[in-house]
Amino acid sequence: MLALGLARALREYLATRGYRVLRFWNNDVLTNIEGVLSVIAQALGDGPMPPTPDPSPPRGSRAGGGERRRRV
Known part of the structure; x- marks a missing residue:
């Protein structure tokens, strides 16, 4: 019963x-892969996908998009 509570949580x-x-x-996965894939495809089509966050800026770049300045 504890496992069911943990799975639900x-x-x-x-x-x-x-x-x-x-x-x-x-x-089911081993003997009915088409059925499993059908359920997955249906679940993907059930509603809009949540928006994904903007990707992180490339390493070494700044959020403002300015060039990196070097001290001389």
């Missing part, structure tokens, strides 16, 4: 961060 925690957990039996 983890699922809820991930949901607050925009993740959705899909669970499949090993046997």
Whole structure:
């Protein structure tokens, strides 16, 4: 019973961060991969994907986009 509570808590925690957990039996993955992929595809189409954050600026660049100055 503890494992079910932990699984539920983890699922809820991930949901607050925009993740959705899909669970499949090993046997289904091994013997019914098309069905598993169909469920995944349907889940992806169920709603809009959450917006992704802007990528980090390239290493060594500044947020303002200015050139890096060198001391002489």
